[in-house]
Amino acid sequence: xxxxxxxxxxxxxxxxxxxxxxxxxxxxxxxxxxxxxxxxxxxxxxxxxxxxxxxxxxxxxxxxxxxxxxxxxxxxxxxxxxxxxxxxxxxxxxxxxxxxxxxxxxxxxxxxxxxxxxxxxxxxxxxxxxxxxxxxxxxxxxxxxxxxxxxxxxxxxxxxxxxxxxxxxxxxxxxxxxxxxxxxxxxxxxxxxxxxxxxxxxxxxxxxxx
Amino acid sequence: xxxxxxxxxxxxxxxxxxxxxxxxxxxxxxxxxxxxxxxxxxxxxxxxxxxxxxxxxxxxxxxxxxxxxxxxxxxxxxxxxxxxxxxxxxxxxxxxxxxxxxxxxxxxxxxxxxxxxxxxxxxxxxxxxxxxxxxxxxxxxxxxxxxxxxxxxxxxxxxxxxxxxxxxxxxxxxxxxxxxxxxxxxxxxxxxxxxxxxxxxxxxxxxxxx
DNA sequence: ACCCTTGCACGTACGGTGTACGTGCGTCAA
DNA sequence: TTGACGCACGTACACCGTACGTGCAAGGGT
Numbered sequence: 001x002x003x004x005x006x007x008x009x010x011x012x013x014x015x016x017x018x019x020x021x022x023x024x025x026x027x028x029x030x031x032x033x034x035x036x037x038x039x040x041x042x043x044x045x046x047x048x049x050x051x052x053x054x055x056x057x058x059x060x061x062x063x064x065x066x067x068x069x070x071x072x073x074x075x076x077x078x079x080x081x082x083x084x085x086x087x088x089x090x091x092x093x094x095x096x097x098x099x100x101x102x103x104x105x106x107x108x109x110x111x112x113x114x115x116x117x118x119x120x121x122x123x124x125x126x127x128x129x130x131x132x133x134x135x136x137x138x139x140x141x142x143x144x145x146x147x148x149x150x151x152x153x154x155x156x157x158x159x160x161x162x163x164x165x166x167x168x169x170x171x172x173x174x175x176x177x178x179x180x181x182x183x184x185x186x187x188x189x190x191x192x193x194x195x196x197x198x199x200x201x202x203x204x205x206x207x208x209x210x
Numbered sequence: 211x212x213x214x215x216x217x218x219x220x221x222x223x224x225x226x227x228x229x230x231x232x233x234x235x236x237x238x239x240x241x242x243x244x245x246x247x248x249x250x251x252x253x254x255x256x257x258x259x260x261x262x263x264x265x266x267x268x269x270x271x272x273x274x275x276x277x278x279x280x281x282x283x284x285x286x287x288x289x290x291x292x293x294x295x296x297x298x299x300x301x302x303x304x305x306x307x308x309x310x311x312x313x314x315x316x317x318x319x320x321x322x323x324x325x326x327x328x329x330x331x332x333x334x335x336x337x338x339x340x341x342x343x344x345x346x347x348x349x350x351x352x353x354x355x356x357x358x359x360x361x362x363x364x365x366x367x368x369x370x371x372x373x374x375x376x377x378x379x380x381x382x383x384x385x386x387x388x389x390x391x392x393x394x395x396x397x398x399x400x401x402x403x404x405x406x407x408x409x410x411x412x413x414x415x416x417x418x419x420x
Numbered sequence: 421a422c423c424c425t426t427g428c429a430c431g432t433a434c435g436g437t438g439t440a441c442g443t444g445c446g447t448c449a450a
Numbered sequence: 451t452t453g454a455c456g457c458a459c460g461t462a463c464a465c466c467g468t469a470c471g472t473g474c475a476a477g478g479g480t
Contacts, residue, residue, distance in 0.1 A: 005457095006457080006458080028436080028438080029437080029438065029439080030436085030437075030438090038458075038459090039458060039459045040438090040439090040459085040460090041440095041441095041458075041459060041460075041461095042458045044439075044440095045456075045457050045458075046457090049438080049439075050437095050438065050439090098312075101357075102308075102357070102363065104361070104363075108383070111379065111384055111387055112384075114384075114387055114394075115383075115384045115385075115386050115387050118386035118387065118390060119385075119386050122386060128389070128390050128393055131390070132390060132393045132394060133402065136358070136397070136402055136406075137351075137405070137406050137409060139354065139358070139363070140350075140351050140353075140354030140355045140357075140358060141347075141350050141351050141354055142354070143350075143354035143357060143358075143363050144349065144350030144352070144353040144354035144355075144357075145350045145354075147312075147350075147353060148346070148350060148353075151314070153311055153312065153314075153349070153353050169321065173318070174321055174322075174325045175325075175329075176325050176328035176329050176332060177321055177324055177328060179338075180328060180338050180341070180342060183338055183339060183342045184324075184342060187346070192343065192346055195343055195347070196346075196347050196350065199347060199410075199413045199414075200409075200413070202416070203409045203410070203412060204409075206412070206413075206416070215428090216428080216429080238465080238467080239466080239467060239468080240465080240466075240467090248429075248430090249429060249430045249431075250430085250431090250467090250468090251430060251431075251432095251468080251469095251470095252428070252429045254468070254469095255428055255429075256428095259467080260467065260468090
């Protein structure tokens with residue numbers, strides 16, 4: 001076993017790997033050390049504490065986003081592409097998503113998506129305040145969508161379809177929910193996300209036109 | 211000291227109180243027991259485990275929402291009112307917000323807002339699938355907004371205004387971010403939320419009209 | 421009046437957690 | 451050669467969730 005030297009990137013990579021395999025709850029300094037075949041405290045030579053390590057995880061995942069921005073394209077296409085790129089996180093690192101969105105980053109990795117989004121919005125003709133507003137709107141939507149997608153926030157699926165389908169929620173108390181139960185239990189995240197993005201782009205376009 | 215008997219509601223209330231005073235990280239079974247002047251294991255006579263206790267916290271906060279729904283009002287007003295009511299969580303229980311939105315509830319408390327929202331959307335003329343789509347859109351937006359508001363997700367404030375204002379982010383690398391830094395550092399959550407709600411309602415109205 | 425069940429508060433104990441601290445070894449600079 | 455330094459490591463501490471056993475008080479059946 002060629003004992004490659006310990007390093008921050010290697011530790012972060014091990015953490016991401018562990019999160020994706022066993023979930024964020026499985027992450028502990030001891031566990032990561034074991035995964036790397038290393039003593040627990042050796043980690044602290046490269047990472048100040050667990051919190052910083054998780055920040056590293058968020059940055060790493062975030063910087064893995066493939067932004068293929070075409071500055072000549074229409075701004076609606078560029079916004080669409082950026083939103084989709086962000087959603088890739090949920091595909092490539094589903095169980096790390098919660099870590100990414102629930103962490104306040106002041107590093108380059110966290111700023112790059114913001115910079116790109118602001119650039120395309122300004123390019124679309126929005127002034128500063130409007131661009132920031134639109135960006136915040138999109139971020140809220142995307143964060144909320146990703147959380148739903150990775151199962152943190154409810155789908156809302158009152159009846160988890162594993163059970164006897166519906167019949168678990170009282171139709172008298174919740175007529176709409178029970179009537180729409182089949183629709184609520186299933187969720188095509190891709191379609192849902194696309195629908196939301198289109199709705200937002202459309203709304204923004206209207207807002208820009210006036 | 212009149213030693214009122216221990217009970218689930220009293221434990222949940224103590225937990226909420228503790229969260230609001232010292233943050234969600236301060237919550238431990240030992241701490242709550244101490245707060246109630248009670249042995250740790252006594253809690254387990256009323257609550258199966260910590261997870262269930264936090265579910266209780268979420269339900270309690272959620273059921274504290276004041277929904278004043280007027281069935282005769284225009285659906286846009288009803289949607290607005292419901293969105294605002296939900297946002298009250300962030301005002302009344304700011305530090306519990308994360309607990310509320312990050313927990314999957316299958317109880318009455320969690321279903322009631324869904325039922326109400328679906329009812330008003332159906333009343334507005336949307337068919338089942340559309341109503342569910344709109345609801346999910348709103349939930350994503352609201353969850354994302356609340357997370358930003360309570361400081362979980364970034365504002366995005368690359369320069370935390372406590373430092374030397376701007377000048378911390380390289381204008382060459384991030385021209386837009388540094389140019390808009392003043393706007394990014396401050397965030398009127400109320401205005402931001404209202405803007406988003408209006409944008410969504412408007413978009414949905416357009417969608418409904420076609 | 422008796423017993424006996426039941427409910428509930430409590431203490432102890434176990435295996436986990438993050439991390440402060442001291443120790444020893446390898447590799448370079450002087 | 452010697453000194454400093456970087457880094458892997460073990461130990462130790464305070465804290466966590468909770469399984470388990472114990473004892474006390476109230477209530478119901480006989």
